[in-house]
Each structure stands twice: as C-alpha cells, then as structure tokens.
Amino acid sequence: MILTCPNCETQYFADESTIGESGRTVKCAACDHSWFVGPEGQAEGEKGPIAGAHEAYREKVRQRRLRASRSAAVMAWLIVGSLFGATLAGGIVFRDRVVEAWPQSAATFKAIGLDVNRFGLEFLETEAERYFDGTTPILEITGQVENTSGRERRAPFVRVLLLDENGAMIGESFAPITPGQIPAGRTASFSTRVENPPFEAFELELQFATEDEASGGPQSVADAGTSDDELQAGVDD
Template sequence: MILTCPECATSYFVDELRIPRSGRMVKCTNCGARWRAFQDPGEPEPSPPEDDLVVEGPPPESPPPVAEDAVAAPEPRTRRKPAPPPKPKRSPVLPIGLGVLAALALGAGAAIVLRHQIAGAIPATAPVFAAVGLPVNSLGLVIEGVASKPGFQGGRPVLSVTGAIRNVRKDAVGAPPIRVSLLDRNGKVVAGVAAQPLNAKVPPGATRYFALSLLDPPSGAHDLEVAFDPDAEVRAPPPTSSTTAAPPPAEAQPLPPGSPDALEAHD
C-alpha cells in the first residue's frame, strides 16, 4: 500500500502486513511529521505476522517504504553548488587618501626643518610659524654670550653690556641695531638704549662683538633684555683711528736780507 504524508505530500510504499486494521503511527522522514496510518477500507484484516518483517526497498523509480519510527529517506534532490561570492572591489579612494596624507606629512616635516630659509625668502610666513609654536629667525643672526657689569664713568653709575652676534646663514647679513632694555619685576621696561653695531656686515658663520653702556641704570631694574631692533633710529658710530693725522707741511720761505745764514746773490 502507499502512504502519503499529510504535511509535505511525500509518498512511501509500505507492506500492508505492517499496518493493522486498528492503525499504526508512522513518521515522515522528509518533514518529520507523525500521523496514524490505516489500511484501505474493504480489505480483510491480515493475520498478524509471526515475526517482524524486513521491508525491502522499492524499485528504483518507486518511493522508499516507511518503517515504524524509522527515518525514511526522502526522494533524492539534485543540489547545485552555490556560486562563489563575488570578490569585493577595492576602492581607489583609500590608497589615494594614504598617499595624500604621506605627502602632507613629508611636506610638513620639510617646512619645519627649512622654516628659517622659507621665512627668509617669504617674510610673511614668519608669523604663521610663530603662531604654531615654531619661532623663526628671519634675520639669520643670533645674539650670544651676553654679559653685564656695573661700574662708573665720569663719576656716574653705568651698566656695561657686551655680547656677540653670530651669522647662522650661508650668506653675509647686515646686523640691525641692538637694543638693551632693563625690566622691572613685572616685565615693564624702565630704561634702555639702542646702538648700531660696528662692522655690521657679518660674513657667513662669522661672529662680531658689541659693547653698549647704559648710564644711570635705575635701581628698580631686575632683568636685562638684549634684542635686535630693526626699527630703531640710531646713528652709526663715527670711525675711530689709532693715529692722529699730521698737519700739512709748510712751504719753504726765503731768509730775510742781512741774515747771517742768507746766501749771497750771484749774477
């Protein structure tokens, strides 16, 4: 006899001797549904089998039999191998972005290292570097070895300030005026003096020394500040000479007549 699953409609061949008149619980191996199967009406009730019967498989084209509480194999289905997922396409945005970031990093590093040369060629960039905490020496000159010493000059107190100017560039640079300022404890200028250094043209890598005197320094001075002041209006010191120029020689004059050293006239 043929049994059909009420859930998935899968059909199975079953020996009639396995199904009594009172019915029997069977299980579909395809969907797992259970139901009570009965013999076809009108058929005589078969005698119970003396022992369990082994249900043989149906012909090749027939559906498989269903055994009691046994898992029946469903009809074979042809499975297709799933197509491999498509490979994700790489977007060119990421490599381009990384390249731009690398170029910006290299450019920023070069700008930091060469900021003095850049500021020398383009002075307007100096405030930009200073705003980001990278001061720029646009002059190419540095003041070093500043020292001060109090003393007296003509009976008046005087503060003598000395130091050196060094050229850090590869070309000669003209030194601007130097200003010496005395500051109080609050950083306010209480006295100062500016002067143009001697031999203001400083060759590449060379050093020039300066000396300034500040008369009557106030007693409230606490700090000393020495810096270049290109806007200071000062007169260049007159050139000094170690020797005094001799007066021009006088012209020779004849001796008066009657002088004992006068020569006699000859015709």
C-alpha cells in the same frame, strides 16, 4: 517588450509579435550571446543555474570594481597626505627661512613649541657695566654675536631691555652690530651706552631686532624674543 541580455545586461526594445506565441532565440548585438525568449519576454532559464551563475559573476565584477575604486581612493589620500606631510616637515626643518620670508609665521611655530631664529645669529659673550661719566650714571652693554646659519647674514640691531626685579620692562635701547654683513661662522660685536639708566634695572634681556623695529617703525608679530635669539643677563652694580 524590453529584452535584457543575461550575459552583459544590454537592453533592447522588441515588438511582441517578433517573439511569437512559442518564443524564439535571440542574439545580443553587443556580446554575441544567444538566449531563448518566451512569449512573455522572459528568458528561458532566467532563474535557473546559468542565470544564477551569470548574476554571481556580475556581482564579483561589481565587487572587484568597488574594491579597486576604494583602493584608488585610499592611495590618492595617502599620496596627498604624504605630500602634505613632506611640505609640513620641510616647513619645520627650514622654519628659520620660512620665518625670515614670512615673519608672522614665527608665532605659529612658537605656539607648537618650536624655537625659531629668524636672524641666524646667536649671542656669545656679553658684559654689562655701570659707571659714571663725570656726574652722569652710565650703563654700558657690550658683546659679540656669531653667525650660525651657514650663510652670510645682514647684521640686525640688538635690542636691550631693562627689566626690574619682577621681570617687567622699564627701559630699552638699541645697538647696531658691526660689521654690517656677517659671513657664515664669523662673529661680530655690538656696544651701547644707556645714560641715566633706571635705578630699578635689575636684569637685562637682549634680543635681535630689525632696522624698522630699532627706528620705531611697525614691529613684526614675530617678536625676536625666542630662546634662539634672546639672552638674559644681570646688571652689574
């Protein structure tokens, strides 16, 4: 027969002959609890108040362990959520550096309404002037940029987009920025001449561009055309 300790639920195999016809008292080797076992293997008072109290106690222990397990799981999720939230917040706060290291991420930030300035520069005064060099019409664009990133930046190129009255691009030009290294808080200048600009050019849009983009190399998915590094201006006739 199988004997089960009513105190700790440890089970034992016992020969019925060792119990006898009148039953006997047995002792649990695990917890030292003693109880009387009848000839049929049933503990005396198994269904009585003492056994009921033991069962209630064991149920409380099980419930306590269940609550502790749930609390641990909730705490683990809270910790994971906090770490994820901190990582996400860090990515948002330092998104300019994230985009600088991983340009493709700019599209993601832009999709959720966050502007990104991966170059750390802003346009200041910009002028566009039309004139003739002999008989050749010229469009000259000059301006300044400021390093607002708080650290020295390598100067990118300025991409000048020529737009018609509907905002469609009908031409472009690239201008280098000098000096090539811009200290934090300092300004730099750029200038470009467009010969024979389209007569329909009604508006200019200025963007920052990498050297690869300026030389016609593969352009990044993260276009510089975000509100932090883009400027539109009219074209003087």
